[in-house]
Amino acid sequence: xxxxxxxxxxxGLIGGSVGLAVRDDLPGVTTSGYDIDPKVxxxxxxxxxxxxxxxxxxxxxxxxxxxxxxxxxGAMRDAAAAIAADLSPDCVVSDVGSSKRTITxxxxxxxxxxxxxxxxxxxxxxxxxxxxxxxxxxxxxxxIVTPPAGANKTKVAALVDFWESLGAMVECMDADHHDRVxxxxxxxxxxxxxxxVGTASDLExxxxxxxIKYSAGGFRDFTRxxxxxxxxxxxxxxxxxxxxxxxxxxxLTDLALMREAIKAGDGEMxxxxxxxxxxxxxxxxxxxxxxxxxxxxxxxxx
Amino acid sequence: xxxxxxxxxxxGLIGGSVGLAVRDDLPGVTTSGYDIDPKVxxxxxxxxxxxxxxxxxxxxxxxxxxxxxxxxxGAMRDAAAAIAADLSPDCVVSDVGSSKRTITxxxxxxxxxxxxxxxxxxxxxxxxxxxxxxxxxxxxxxxIVTPPAGANKTKVAALVDFWESLGAMVECMDADHHDRVxxxxxxxxxxxxxxxVGTASDLExxxxxxxIKYSAGGFRDFTRxxxxxxxxxxxxxxxxxxxxxxxxxxxLTDLALMREAIKAGDGEMxxxxxxxxxxxxxxxxxxxxxxxxxxxxxxxxx
Numbered sequence: 342x343x344x345x346x347x348x349x350x351x352x353g354l355i356g357g358s359v360g361l362a363v364r365d366d367l368p369g370v371t372t373s374g375y376d377i378d379p380k381v382x383x384x385x386x387x388x389x390x391x392x393x394x395x396x397x398x399x400x401x402x403x404x405x406x407x408x409x410x411x412x413x414x415g416a417m418r419d420a421a422a423a424i425a426a427d428l429s430p431d432c433v434v435s436d437v438g439s440s441k442r443t444i445t446x447x448x449x450x451x452x453x454x455x456x457x458x459x460x461x462x463x464x465x466x467x468x469x470x471x472x473x474x475x476x477x478x479x480x481x482x483x484x485i486v487t488p489p490a491g492a493n494k495t496k497v498a499a500l501v502d503f504w505e506s507l508g509a510m511v512e513c514m515d516a517d518h519h520d521r522v523x524x525x526x527x528x529x530x531x532x533x534x535x536x537x538v539g540t541a542s543d544l545e546x547x548x549x550x551x552x553i554k555y556s557a558g559g560f561r562d563f564t565r566x567x568x569x570x571x572x573x574x575x576x577x578x579x580x581x582x583x584x585x586x587x588x589x590x591x592x593l594t595d596l597a598l599m600r601e602a603i604k605a606g607d608g609e610m611x612x613x614x615x616x617x618x619x620x621x622x623x624x625x626x627x628x629x630x631x632x633x634x635x636x637x638x639x640x641x642x643x
Numbered sequence: 644x645x646x647x648x649x650x651x652x653x654x655g656l657i658g659g660s661v662g663l664a665v666r667d668d669l670p671g672v673t674t675s676g677y678d679i680d681p682k683v684x685x686x687x688x689x690x691x692x693x694x695x696x697x698x699x700x701x702x703x704x705x706x707x708x709x710x711x712x713x714x715x716x717g718a719m720r721d722a723a724a725a726i727a728a729d730l731s732p733d734c735v736v737s738d739v740g741s742s743k744r745t746i747t748x749x750x751x752x753x754x755x756x757x758x759x760x761x762x763x764x765x766x767x768x769x770x771x772x773x774x775x776x777x778x779x780x781x782x783x784x785x786x787i788v789t790p791p792a793g794a795n796k797t798k799v800a801a802l803v804d805f806w807e808s809l810g811a812m813v814e815c816m817d818a819d820h821h822d823r824v825x826x827x828x829x830x831x832x833x834x835x836x837x838x839x840v841g842t843a844s845d846l847e848x849x850x851x852x853x854x855i856k857y858s859a860g861g862f863r864d865f866t867r868x869x870x871x872x873x874x875x876x877x878x879x880x881x882x883x884x885x886x887x888x889x890x891x892x893x894x895l896t897d898l899a900l901m902r903e904a905i906k907a908g909d910g911e912m913x914x915x916x917x918x919x920x921x922x923x924x925x926x927x928x929x930x931x932x933x934x935x936x937x938x939x940x941x942x943x944x945x
Binding site: 529564571586618625 | 787
């Protein structure tokens with residue numbers, strides 16, 4: 342089986358990119374869309390993020406065989422309630438959220454009897470809203486599918502196929518493991534970036550204008566991540582609390598060791614750590630998960 | 644006055660870029676170079692990082708009116724000792740190091756009677772060595788000059804002119820303030836990046852291969868910084884200990900507050916912090932200190 346009618350609820354960066362990717366990569370498949378914000382719907386119509394943009398969530402999902410909730414994690418329950426009465430009995434309900442345990446529980450609870458197969462494309466940019474999406478966002482990126490125990494295997498395979506058609510590489514794992522993996526590869530990096538940018542804005546000894554001027558020393562990299570959507574990220578930390586706290590405490594232990602090394606002038610410990618971390622970068626570039634050019638290729642358009 | 648004969652000691656990313664920038668932007672000025680590593684000297688000759696590459700540091704500085712030490716902070720004393728006997732009495736000795744108080748003290752001590760005017764171009768990439776430099780590295784980047792009390796004003800102005808000729812914007816400040824500013828805009832970001840990449844490589848719950856695969860969720864940004872030159876960065880932390888510890892403790896206090904907010908499920912506190920940090924990014928992009936394109940323009944060459 343393969344999905345023929347895809348409904349997209351939420352038309353920001355990810356939802357909009359799904360719509361554009363289906364248009365380009367699955368030409369026979371129809372798309373319908375809905376967003377709770379009328380301004381977003383208007384812009385989505387202009388950009389053609391789905392073939393039809395509905396003003397009512399129920400209308401958007403009627404007849405769809407795949408419904409993808411592309412809303413912040415904290416809005417999942419309301420979004421599910423808004424479509425429950427109009428879902429086709431055989432449809433698959435999926436999502437794109439960054440935490441999977443609480444979403445699985447929320448959707449299973451809100452949509453009893455429906456086939457819930459959560460997923461998470463590990464892709465994005467610092468931009469958000471209906472202007473941010475683009476059709477190649479998922480190319481060469483991983484998408485993690487987290488089928489609950491007892492999920493219909495044919496439908497899981499169809500969802501895997503769907504994401505692969507959009508250019509993604511797919512891996513299946515359970516929701517709890519997903520949440521630990523993403524805590525370290527995504528949530529803690531965002532938390533640290535948001536925190537350090539906040540710290541730097543409020544210093545007494547160094548002005549904000551100095552921080553901005555001299556940001557090319559490294560700080561500016563953090564500001565990109567720290568300009569991501571605040572609602573989405575608040576919801577991630579509210580919904581992946583346990584894994585985030587677990588990984589944060591491991592990081593804090595390592596940072597305390599580094600602090601001691603600086604205090605003690607232990608150059609050997611620092612040199613060892615700083616040397617080991619180069620290998621990880623090389624592997625990421627070798628796997629096509631980052632740009633090999635210096636500075637990510639910044640400024641190459643000049 | 645303006646410098647006519649520039650000697651560059653150390654031909655890595657920054658030294659090599661200075662040589663190439665002088666070639667392109669100051670065509671009448673001659674350059675001589677030296678590096679302690681014969682392999683680096685051989686490669687520097689092939690790339691033409693200076694007009695003449697000498698096998699002896701004394702020969703490289705003989706007759707120069709500006710000598711720039713482009714070696715790791717920890718190598719400054721030895722580099723100064725190696726050239727002391729051959730310096731012209733009227734020359735200016737400068738450097739490009741990331742910490743300024745200890746370098747000022749070291750050079751003043753090692754080269755009594757010479758005009759020491761330290762400087763720090765806030766520019767670079769994650770690459771190092773004689774292949775890493777390029778002539779436009781300093782374009783639209785800031786260079787901080789830290790003249791000691793009593794420095795010759797004409798010579799300071801000539802050094803400011805020199806960096807402006809290479810495309811940099813120059814600001815003068817005292818060494819201690821520089822060290823605080825760079826602690827927050829550069830040293831702490833590097834320390835955090837090195838630490839989190841180390842943490843992520845050594846987890847029990849998540850494999851290294853998973854960290855690499857799913858790095859597009861944010862982690863990969865940190866790996867770029869964490870692949871910078873280990874010797875250079877060890878020396879930075881050994882030489883800017885006080886300012887780094889001061890800023891690190893401010894960051895740790897803020898991170899502890901964020902940890903409490905996550906633990907308590909305080910969405911409002913998180914949303915407020917995550918919203919404020921967007922403004923800083925906008926200012927950095929507006930000032931031309933970063934690329935406005937999503938993801939720094941990554942992948943735009945595909």
